[in-house]
Amino acid sequence: MPAFRLPGYTGVVATPVHIVPYDPAWPAVYAAERQRILTALLPVPGARLAAIEHIGSTAVPGLAAKPTIDIMAGLADEDAILQCIQPLGAIGYEHSLVTAFAVAPWHYLARSDAGASGERGQRYHLHLAVMDGRFWREHLLFRDCLRAQPGIARQYEQLKRQLACWFGSDRIGYAAAKGEFVAAVLATAGAGSADALGLSPAGLGPDQASGTG
Numbered sequence: 282m283p284a285f286r287l288p289g290y291t292g293v294v295a296t297p298v299h300i301v302p303y304d305p306a307w308p309a310v311y312a313a314e315r316q317r318i319l320t321a322l323l324p325v326p327g328a329r330l331a332a333i334e335h336i337g338s339t340a341v342p343g344l345a346a347k348p349t350i351d352i353m354a355g356l357a358d359e360d361a362i363l364q365c366i367q368p369l370g371a372i373g374y375e376h377s378l379v380t381a382f383a384v385a386p387w388h389y390l391a392r393s394d395a396g397a398s399g400e401r402g403q404r405y406h407l408h409l410a411v412m413d414g415r416f417w418r419e420h421l422l423f424r425d426c427l428r429a430q431p432g433i434a435r436q437y438e439q440l441k442r443q444l445a446c447w448f449g450s451d452r453i454g455y456a457a458a459k460g461e462f463v464a465a466v467l468a469t470a471g472a473g474s475a476d477a478l479g480l481s482p483a484g485l486g487p488d489q490a491s492g493t494g
Contacts, residue, residue: 327361
């Protein structure tokens, strides 16, 4: 299957949308990776006050998801973010700066554990954001809405399974099709937009094309 590229995204997306049942091990997998990230960033002055959060569908208990652990690190400003990229590269994270969407540019990193027989193992996506910026706030808000309202989480899961069947390897289409649902949840919660999540048709980002939920 040929890979395709997203404008403004230097990574390659080449795998189909695959939704799996919730795995109770995901929080522990996240916690272990969070510690690896914190250890890698310990020598970085600008990262000492970083907040790290588990986001995306794997962060919602009971919710089926693409089996990728999405992580968001909040830092004070862009300079602090830039200081983190090299240390994260040293522990296997590949960096992309996403620039061509309807949201402010953000830094996206990805890595995979080595799996059996040379296959790719557990996948991690790491998003670096300015603490309390829109990107940070809306990702946490959407996650917290799903955690607090199981009925909405079930609707979201049903939608994702349906869209995964419809779109197959078209992750851009899959992400765009989720946008109306996400926008409605954020509007109800008072945020009023899905753009900062990269889920509106004009705001697609790699966390949706190759990552979250």
